[in-house]
Amino acid sequence: MSVYPWHLPIWQRLQQAKADNHLHHALLFSGEEGCGNEAFLEAFANSLLCLNPADDGSACGQCRSCQVLISQAHPDFMAVKLLDDKQSILIDQIRELNYFLGLSRSYSLRRVVIIQPAERMNINAANSLLKSLEEPSADTHILLLTEHPALLLPTIRSRCQSVRLFLPTHQQALAWLQQHSLQHSVESLLETALGRPLAALALDSTDTLNHRTQWLAHLIQCLQGQGNITDISTQWEKFDKVQLLDWQFTWLKILLKQQAGDKNTPISPELRDLCAVLNQQRLFSMHDKLLELKKLSTHPLNPRLFVESMLILWQA
Ligand SMILES: [Zn+2]
Known part of the structure; x- marks a missing residue:
């Protein structure tokens, strides 16, 4: 299971929704950087695409779908991120995404898209995404990740189901950090990183x-x-x-x-x-x-x- 302990309750809730066929077509995840939220979305996308997931929903890593995803060539998966040297996600990227959503599926039972950081979509890109959110393609899940949900267009927010990725408790963060060999005190690291465990770990080597x-x-x-x-x-x-x-x-x-x-x-x-x-x-x-x-x-x-x-x- 590749999910961080503090994400487990959310993971289980989403897996239950998937099992009940109630998973919303657009999920807006929000949470602070430095807590492994990107990894959570990747693991969840992987689990939605996998042809033979484990009982806890995690991807098998072996099937045809998992193999092509590892080689970054999955025809049913698309990640929209900031391009090098760009400050915003551009309309051309969302047009490409809309085109992708019009294609037929080839490997998996679902099609999955990740957009992050979602608040960086410029106004044209966000408006272009609206149509795909309003008229969702079948068996498609659009996963958006943001640190600042308030910066997204209200029309985008209202078409997504909101999923809050909470900070770990102090005990969870402490326990996770203590599994690493650190040169600084765990408490000082966590305090400096404002309770964000992966940010704390990164600080240790600076x-x-x-x-x-x-x-x-x-x-x-x-x-x-x-x-x-x-x-x-x-x-x-x-x-x-x-x-x-x-x-x-x-x-x-x-x-x-x-x-x-x-x-x-x-x-x-x-x-x-x-x-x-x-x-x-x-x-x-x-x-x-x-x-x-x-x-x-x-x-x-x-x-x-x-x-x-x-x-x-x-x-x-
Ligand atoms: Zn698999």
């Missing part, structure tokens, strides 16, 4: 976590009236200021949740140090001041001055 820990240590220094602001800001001026801000927002939100009594999300060891020196009142005021500062983050401000302004907030 320097991001080291930077983040060092930035936090510098903020704590400022908070405690230690460290030289000019020296510290020189060190960070070349860093992405939105990233530096976002880390601070994440920390403040986690600490605010903690102080509000949420004990379900364990915090990383480095954040515990911050927790020890910031009281609740200070947390709220820091959050407001950072929001003010965030408005300036898109201005072409001197980067060092911007970092200094952040540090001074912690020092005040």
Whole structure:
């Protein structure tokens, strides 16, 4: 079974719908990146096409259909994605898709299409898809995946059945990550990746976590009236200021949740140090001041001055 544990309930629900012949012709999956949602759609498409699926619905990997799908030559399957160097899914791609939907099936009992990221269809492409959604071809399933369902045309959304792919629970994400050999602490990785396990795994092989820990240590220094602001800001001026801000927002939100009594999300060891020196009142005021500062983050401000302004907030 190639489905991530946090996707199992949805998988089972969809397999049941398939078995009952109630599977909607257009499914709009939504969920955050970094949780394996693309893999889920691929596994589901594979399972719809397979000629001999297992009891749990997963594709056999052996049949004629599975074999041609592996070699990326399945005549009943089409994936519509962003073309290299393009920011949108274009109308020509959807025209090709509409043509494909007019062909007869050749290998499988169903025909399957994946469109992702669905919110990137430009207006012409989206309008062109509408017709196929309104007059579905027989035994055809169009699977759309998006991180931002609100960005899709309402007319597209209303013709699809919505399927929410939820974030894993902290325990599920932790258990999955612990199966890998990691160089960083699992909690720090998950915290930085905002609970998204595959994003957390990808972070493990980068320097991001080291930077983040060092930035936090510098903020704590400022908070405690230690460290030289000019020296510290020189060190960070070349860093992405939105990233530096976002880390601070994440920390403040986690600490605010903690102080509000949420004990379900364990915090990383480095954040515990911050927790020890910031009281609740200070947390709220820091959050407001950072929001003010965030408005300036898109201005072409001197980067060092911007970092200094952040540090001074912690020092005040
Ligand atoms: Zn198969």
